[in-house]
Amino acid sequence: MNKRLYVALLLLLLVIQSCSIQKHIPEDELLYTGGKVVIETDSILEQEEQLKSELENILRPAPNSKFLGVYPGLYFYYKTQREKPGFINNWLYKKVGEEPVYVSDVKTYEVDDIIINRLENHGFFYSNSSSTLDKNEEEKTAEALYNVSIKQPYTLASYQLDSIQEPIYTDIKSSISTTEFKEGLRFDLAFLKTERQRIDNELKRKGYYNFNPDFLIFEADTTRYSSRQFDLYLRLKNAVPQKSLVPYRVEKINIYSNYDIENSAATNDTIRFNNKNFIETESYFNPKNLDPFITLKEGDYYSPRQSRNTARRLSTIGTYKYVNIQYEEMDSLLTDSTAVLHANIYLSPLNKRALKAELQAVTKSNSFAGPALEFSYSNRNLFKGGEIFNLSTNLGYEFQMGGNKNDPSASSTSLGIKGEVLFPKVLFPFKISDSFFDYSIPKTKTSLGIDYLNRSDLYRLLSGTVEFGYLWNENKYTTHEFNPISINYNNLIKTTPEFDEILEDNPFLQQSFDQEFIAGLNYSFTYNEMVDVNKKHQIYANTTVDIAGNVVSLFGKDDADTRTRTFLGLEYAQYAKVDIDFRYHFNINSNQKIATRLFAGYGMPYGNSDLMPYIKQYYSGGPNSVRAFSIRSLGPGTYAGTEDGSYNNFVDQTGNIRLEANIEYRFPLFSFFKGALFADAGNVWNSKENEALPGGKFSSDFMSQLGIGVGVGLRVDVQGFVIRFDFAAPIHDPTLEEGERYDFQYNETTFNFGIGYPF
Template sequence: MKYILKLYFKYLIFLLFIFGGLYSCSIAKHIPEDERLYTGAELNIVSDSIIKNEAGLRKELESVLLPEPNSKFLGMYLGLYYHYKNQNGKPGFINRWLYKKLGEKPVYQSDVETFEVQDLLLNRLENRGFFYSRASSEFEESEKKASALYTVDVPRPYRMETYQLDSLPAPIYKEIDSLVKESPLSKGMRFDLNKMKLERLRIDSNLKERGYYNFNESFLIFEADTNRYDNKSFDLFLKLKKAVPSKSIVPYKISKINVYADYNTTDSIPSEIIRYKDKNYLEEDMFFKPKYLDPFITLEEGQFYNPETSRNTARRLSTIGAYKYVNIQYKEVDTLATDDLGLLEANIYLSPLNKRAFSAELQVVNKSNSFTGPALALTYSNRNVFGGGETYNTTLKVGYEAQIGGGKQSGDSSFELGLKNELIFPRVIFPIKINDDFFEYSIPKTKTSLSLDFQDRRKLYTLISGTALFGYVWDANRYVTHQINPISVSYTDLMKTTPEFELILDDNPFLKRSFEQQFISGLTYSFTYNEMVDQQKTHQKFLNFMLDVAGNSISLFGKDQGPDAPKTFLGMEYAQYAKADLDLRYHFNFGKEQTIAARVFGGYGMAYGNSDIIPFVKQYYAGGPYSIRAFRIRSLGPGTYNPEEDPNNTSENFFDKTGNIILEANVEYRFPIVSFLKGAVFADAGNIWNSKENPTFGGKDKFTKNFINELGMGAGVGLRVDIQSFVIRFDLAAPFHDPSLKKGERFNFDVSNPILNFAIGYPF
């Protein structure tokens, strides 16, 4: 497979060079004799004074330099080329398909309306306070191509002296007057239409939050007066337009709240009303108990209308997991025309999901331990189990996994069978009552789960494990999520081992000890800050901090087994350790679907008390499709260890290399190719180490101040099939710094032996 891909890339580069030399002739011969291909425009700004934020002004002006010329790829007009090819009498199936995906109609010099562009330039300049500007244009022509040059003469702009509020009726005058005094518009500000639009939106938003239900920003109008000044200054006045409806300038309060907890548009409205905490709950069969639903509703009777409170209520109700639709509607209550206060009736319509659901999912599993393969997951869900929004899920999973590449070796395939039961409460379950008002953005969920897994790893071992969790998860705001599991218990039993695996354990006492710690009981906490939810942002940041502490509470009940033996709990040896890691990511999005993605990951684990080594399942590894892609999974490190140079190594088939310290860094440039095909160029660096020397590795695994020179480094290219955020990823990478080699031989970009990685989803 690697050989085929290498040939493919070489063939592609060869074709690009050949095609690049031939395409220009085929493009030129199709351009009509009386036309020239339009290649774009340049803008020249001439000013008699210094322009503040000239880069921002230039960007806005360049946005109106229309039309856009035909796009180019590596200097070639591929879209235009396939357009002309499709004009032939018999373009062929491939050319028709390429035209559909890439084709572009030609943009000629005659398509450019320079006078219209000049008017747009002047309009944008006036909107920014540069009145009485001038614009001109000219073409630069060659035999078959033409470009446009636009020049704008920009005079000194008009600047604001005062910002005042005109006379308005009560009670809205007092509200707007206080907002004008807090305005970001200040003396000396350049006349800017965009800033005035933002000011109207700011005032409208604040008025809405103060109860002005029927107000609209379009009711506000600005007037600029220059009569008092001779130095390009102006006074700015804010007014209300004429004939503004009287009900738009009075605040509204909520007089009644009706909650339809089991609403169906085909059903009649329930006649029975349950009054609970100043709200009316209307439901026939008590679908959702009011005492459990009420904390999610932040609307209150007598409260001024506030759209933010309404959105907050809708968001909180949506997070319960029992409802398909959440719809909040307001109805005006008739009041006298002379009243200075309006009344609203709030109706909350909640349409539930089906109570029971069954799903079957065929998955392509790609795990961190390099195993890849199909898995079938069957899930039964029961929503609103006890009438309080509780969700019960039970999942049966069957999977077969195998490691890709590297030849056949022991442990390179695995069969897994798992059963997981999960019960989720949309509220805090705690011995001491916690006020729900403390959680303003969302109410935490209490999650409990019990799971049992059976794994058979070929020619190595058979393992059975059980896990029990009790914890909480909640969103502090749009970007921040906390998850804490005060109870996290797992038990692992190595039921059956082969002689081959026993030999591996005998050769590596540290590894053997890590498998002996069967019982893990502790606490885990995760903090996540995620800006990736805003897909349109240019700069996106992500941070995840994970803390895992085990064995402290259970040690109070530990039973002594002697001076040199570890303590046990219920006859089982338990693990005691602390582990923390930090994952930092940054995405810079620019151009059309282009991204530079960077990541730094570091972690440290420390065994203490009842343990002298962290359990195997909690240790770090390096290498693979989600790590350092130029090295096979778990093949990198620890430190500078090289099993081929170890005369005592008899367990080379056991490819899992782990440590209690990790450091990784990645950078990747992602770009579109065509339609759902994406490409990438990347570089990775990282390694694992042990803080305590493992004699099996001859001391080469220990972390030292020289760790920078012990990083494994690699680079490569990738191809991704991205269909509506479902990503199948192929990455071809080669190492250029291998820490397992001798000093002086480590830097070697071995492109002749690349590693092919297959994975699901982006690596970071």
């Protein structure tokens, strides 16, 4: 039987069986199908549909959910009521099953009271709600109808502050002058609560440390009007404590820069710097370096904003495990006009030094696997200014499993060392004020790395990287990274005849390896709402700009042999590259989401380069790309690779243009196991024709050259650490002839293993 027909019959069977739930409904019951609100008004009602929708959202109870007009949840509930429901029925009930909601569960008189209460909260006083049940005995269902009669709402005539004591009277009056409460505003309880919170926030910014929005109370007077208007008065509740009615000044700031909670009574030394007390049990953090992170100032009014800024800045240094700011009230100095606070900042350091060793089992989508050993050393306060020094070394060995026996690249050995220093401040020839960066102070990053790769029977590659740049957060969601110095050096120190033959057959590939020296700058902008886990709609956007060779070209020399320009005897690359990575997550609920991703990238060689350096080119396929195709096996364009599937494919299948799109539905299974259904599409292309890669040039026909795949995934998610297994098969293969590309190749399923979610 055709598979599509089989699936359709299964769906039809489910619909037919779900429609048969009437026979399971008890004779003295009717299935509740929901409620409807009908509104009648005695005047023009603004935003009537919005109000109707709000009232219908508060109707209780919620009816059983429907899918395509049927009740699958009820169906599986009734199936489990049998003596032997079976394992599958029990499992499906746990996932989608629902207990039935009958008319006897509906208390319409209680819902009427809730509707009236909600209308009064919105200013529609003296309204009425009456309910009836619309029963369908034949279908054994019933619907609740709520007929709501809404009267003209009360609107604001005036808003003023009652007489209260100084100094808080002046500050509240100043806040009221900027209110959005204007004449004609409809009475609304939510507006009043928002106004109280707004006034409290403004008072807090002016130093009212002990004030609380619950101290404010509104009173409405309608006696002066006959046309449903009211005067609104704001006053303080009775018996509000005196200390809540005066602003606080920060008299003293104490910073415990290496506070030990288990040894809090240790003898401390105090250093006075920039009107702050730095208290340490030993010389740990230079006060001059720590001071810029503290935005609190002696003599200023208490400010929750400055307190949050200080805590956030200190937390981003990377040296401290805990940052705790506590305020101590000096009650003996309380007067009728002011009060005093002492700010105590307790900083609990992380272990200054850390040594870590990891033994890893590496598996890759290109059939390579093997062990890897990594050692890393960290010093989190190198020069007593919060500088973080990281030194890491790695040694790895990989061999090919199940690949082509004639592949000359059957194994590889890698060795690398990298040193990095992260300064929690801006290192720049000219002084930049830290106050310019309100949210956080930028960090300066310097790194140096050397890597050695020995691909057996092919080549040996020595590469080095140097970077200097800045990293900072503009706000909660936005991050900038700018590296004005980014240098890569790559040198094929030895090649074999087999690899020389590969390069000889593909001059483009030869040129990409010849560009040994890459010097330029790069900038990355990231907007990330994924940090807010409670948002229903989350957006992530990253744009990276990489430019190389422009400054070096000023010092380049012509090379007569290669007909290119060189710097220090090395051929240098010159290009501009732009990537855009956009993601959107729709959180259906706390356990289910739909995740989507769009990626577009383009690299443009110019000047000294006819094409992009090999390490800067794009590839497609693999666990974080189009998962129905193994890594680097898709493209460029319609290029199908060589028949033997040798290493030549793995090197060749790159391009300077990349387009991809992904969509994934994520859902829970049981315990810490989660599932996914996904579809991916994408490919890479070259902007110039390469005779060694026929079909690889980008053209207006690019949409028909996308590789498309679908699949299922299993994730092991333990407190955010995710191990991912994905199984995907192509449904559109651009390497096939036109007219034959759409074909669900379920027998060509590709397995992908990954750590973390793909997007």
